[in-house]
Amino acid sequence: MTAETRSLIDPQATATAADAAEPLLRTVDLTRHFHLGGILSKQTLHAVDDVSVSIAEREIVALVGESGSGKSTVARLLAMAYKPTRGEIYYRGRSVHSFHSRKDLLWYRGQVPMVFQDPYSSINPVFRVSHGVMRNLQLHRPNLGAAQRREEAARVFDVVGLTPSTDMLRKFPYEMSGGQRQRVGFAQALAVQPRLILADEPVSMLDVSIRAGILNLMVDLRERESVSILYITHDIASARYVADRIIVMYAGHVVETGPADVVLARSKHPYTQLLLSAVPDPREPISVSASPTIGEPPRVVNPTEGCRFRWRCPVAVEECSRVTPRLRTLGPAHSAACHVATADPA
C-alpha cells in the first residue's frame, strides 16, 4: 500500500491562512479506490489518494483538474454518495462517518447539497421543476407548513433569477433552457439553507454566453446567502473568475493549492504550469514554443511510489520516481507537491 507510512500532513497546507479555528469542512487523507474487473482480479483504480483539503465559511474554493484527476470523486465523497476507502471528513469539527442515524445523515445532506453538471439529465423530466425544491423542503425543513414551503420555493427561485417565480415553478424541464435548468439546480440547493454547496462542473455543458450568468450567480450567493461553494471544474480560467482559493488535482493527488491569483501568477507545480500554458486566451499572443505535449493523464491502476506526473514533467529528477511528493508550503497559504519546486524568497 502506498500511503500507509504517510500519516503526517503539513498542517499549513490544510488550514486557511489566518484561521486557527476549525474550518467548515476539512478532509484528512481522503482516499477512494475502485476495484476493477472480476472477483479474481487484483486491479485497483486509485481515483483519489490522500487528499487533505479544507474549506472555510463564505469561501469559494475551486477544485481544478482534468478527467481522471479525481475531482468528481472528491465531490461525491463529500456528498456521501461514496464511502471513502480511507481517510476522514470533518464537517464543523464532527467526523462525517460518525453519522449513522437517518437524522444525522439528513442533517448533513441539508448542510452540504450538490449541484450537478448536466442540466439535461439532473432534473426528473416527468415532474414540474418545483418538484426537487419541494422535496428538499419536505425532507430538510419539516417545520415548514405547506404555505410556507410554497413561499420559500418562490423565494429561492427569485434569488437565482428565475422570475416571475410563480410562473417558473410551474414549468416542465423541457420548457426551460440549459441555463435556466442549472439555476433550478442552485435553487434546489438553496432551499435547504446550506452552508456549503458542492457544484460539480455547473457550467461545462452550457453555452459560453450563458456561463457568465451562472458564474456571477455563484459569487452572488456567497455574498447574499453566506454560503461556501466548492466549484469543481476543468476550466482554470473560470476558476480564477469565481474562486478565492484554487486546488489543483492530478491523477488522484492534490498537486497545488493556494489563493487563486497566487496560483495563477506564481504557479509552483509543473502540471499547473502546463495547464496554464494550454489555456487558449484569444487576447494573448500564442506562445511560440508550442510543442505537442507528451501523453495524457494516466489511469491510475495499482500505482507505484513516485510522482504521478513524472512521465510528462519537463523538470523531473531521479527522486521523482522513488518518492511520492507531499504538499509542502512554499509561500503564504500556498503549497505544492513537488520535489523540484522552490519556496518563495523570504
Add this chain to the structure above:
Amino acid sequence: MASPQVFLPGAETQAADQGYRDAVGRLSRAVLRNRKATIGLLLLAIIVLVAAFPGLIAPGDPQAAIYEQQLGPSWSHLLGTTQVGQDVFTQLIWGTRLTLIITVSVGALCTLISVLVGVTAAYVGGVVDGSLSLLTDIFLIIPTLPLLIVLSTYLEGSGTVAIIAVLVVTGWAFGARQLRAQGLSLRTRDFLEAARVRGERRPYIILVEILPNMLSLVVASFLGSAVYTVATAAGLQFLGLGSSNEITWGTMLHFAQQNGAIESGNAFWALAPGAAVALLGTAFALLNYAFDEIANPALRSVRRQRAKSDS
C-alpha cells in the same frame, strides 16, 4: 452517417421528456394520428363491447344444447351448431368475455411482477440484482408445456385459474429482462443521483422517481404480454388444458377439433374462434407497434411534406 441530432433551436426537446399531463394530451393526439393505433383501438373497442354486452348481440344461453346437432351455417344459426346442439355464434360472442379477462389478467399480473423484479434488480444492484436476474433467467428457460402439466395436475379442476397461473409464471420473465435493462440505463441519470444525495429513501426513488420514466416501456410490456397471452392461452385450451365448463374461444377450438368439425361439414365451428383469436391478437399487436412509434419518433415512417414547389 446520420444527420445531426435535431435540436430544433429553442425547442430543446428530447424524445421522452414530457410531463404527465402534457403526455396524456399529446398521446391522445398521437394515437388519433397514427393509423395502426386507430385500427387497433377500434378493433379492441369492438371486442370489449362484445365482451361487456354479449346479450345484446346474441341473446340466448351459449351452453344450451337445445338445437339440432351439427348444423352448417344458416340464417338461424349464423355459424351452425355444435356436436351437442349448441349455437356456435352464441358461444363465440359469450366466450369473448372470459377470453378477454384471461388476456387482461395475465397481462396485468405479468407486468406487475416484471416491474417489481426488473426495476428492483436494476436499482438495487449487487447481490439482489444477481439473484433476481438468476431467477429471471431460470423462468425464461422453463418450457411452458411440462410446467403446465405439473401445475394442472396440482391445480386439478380449476381450468381458467390454472391457465392464468401458468401463463403468468412463464410470461413475466421476458418483461423483467427488458425493464431491468431500461432501469440500468436510467440508473446513471443524474436526477436519480440527485435524489439519493438529497436523502431520499430507496423505495421512494424507485416508485416516484424511476417508474414514471419507464411508463412507456411498462405499457409496451403489457401490450406485449397481451399478444403472447391471446395466442398461448388459446393454444393451451385447444390442447384440452382449459376448463371444459367455461366457454372461451380456445375451448371452442378444442371441442371443434375433438368432434371433427371440419370433416363433418361445419368448418366455421373451428374457423370462427380461430379468426377471433387472430383478430384480438392483431388488435394488441397493432397497438404495440403504434405505441412504439409514438414513444420513439425515430421509428416513424418519414413522411415527406413538400408544402410548395419553390426554392
Add this chain to the structure above:
Amino acid sequence: MPSPILEVRDLCVDYVTNSGDVRAVDHVDLTVEAGEFLAIVGESGCGKSTLLFAIAQLLSPPAEISGGSVIFKGNDMVQLSPSELRHMRWRDYSVVMQSAMNALNPMKSIEAQFKDAMAAHGNMSAEAMRNRSAEVLKLVGVDAVHLRSYPHQLSGGMRQRAMIAMALLFTPDLVIMDEPTSALDVVAQRSLMIQIKELQDRLGFAVIFVTHDMSLVSHYSARLAVMYGGQIAEAARTASLFEKPLHPYSVGLLDAFPSIHGPRRVLTGIPGSPPDLARPPAGCRFQPRCPQAMPECAVRQPGLYSVGDSMVRCLLYEAAQPGRPE
C-alpha cells in the same frame, strides 16, 4: 489570387416536419480558399453542424437542402448523383466527426477501418494499403504499432488523431471537422490543434473547423465566421475579429470568456436564449438579446454588409456602405 476551392452560395437547409418546415440554415454564403483554415463558430442551435453536414452532403431526412449551391472544385455538389459524390468523398474532401467513439467502429481494429475506407474509395493493393495506414498514423504522431489496437484501447487524444489520420488517407484538398476536440481535455486539445495546423502546413489542405469555442481557434484560423440563428452574423479575418469585433453578438461572445491574465473584470455574457427557428423573429434574430438594438432592428432584417475586409449582418453598419441585399 487562386480561385476558391469551396464556394457556398445562398445555402438553405430545412428540417421538414409535420408541423411545418424549420429553416436551420438561412441563405448562407461562404468561401474557402485552397489551403485556408476557416473556423465556423457558434453556440447550440445556431445551425453550424447542420451547415457542415450540408456542405459534406451528409444530410438525411428530415433535413434537406432547400436552396443554394455548394460548389467544390467547380462542381455543384447539390446537383451531383450519389455515385459521383462517392467518387469525390474521401479523395477530394473528408470529414472528421465530433466524437471518435461515435464514428469509429468499436468492433474493428484501426487498421481494418483504414482498410475499409481505402477499399471503399480507391483501388490499392493490400501492401499499399498497409503502408499508407502506417504512414498516416505517423503523420499524426501515433505509433504505427497502434494499427492493431481497437478504439477503446486508445486514449481519447489518440482516437481523435486516428480519426484525423483516417481523413488524410487520400490527402484530400479539404478536410471538414466538426468539433473534433470537444471531448478532450484542454492540454490534449491544444496538442491536437497544433498537430492539425502542422499537418495543414505540410500537406496544404484546406480546413473548415466548426466549434463552439472561439478561443480555441483564435491562433490557428485565418478567417472566422460567427453564426447565430441559422445565419452568418459576422465573417472576418480572425485577427480583425478578435481585435475589433463588429457584430454585437461577437462582442458579447468575446467578452464572455474569463481570462487568466490581466485584471478580473465582471463578465456579463449574453442573457437570454437563441431564437426559436420554427418561429423566427420578424427583424434581426439577435435583437431580443442585443445591448445595442435600435427600434428598427425589431422590424427590419439586416443584410450582410461589408466593412473593410469583414462582413457583418447588423443594421448598425448599413450606412457604412451600399448594402448587399439578402
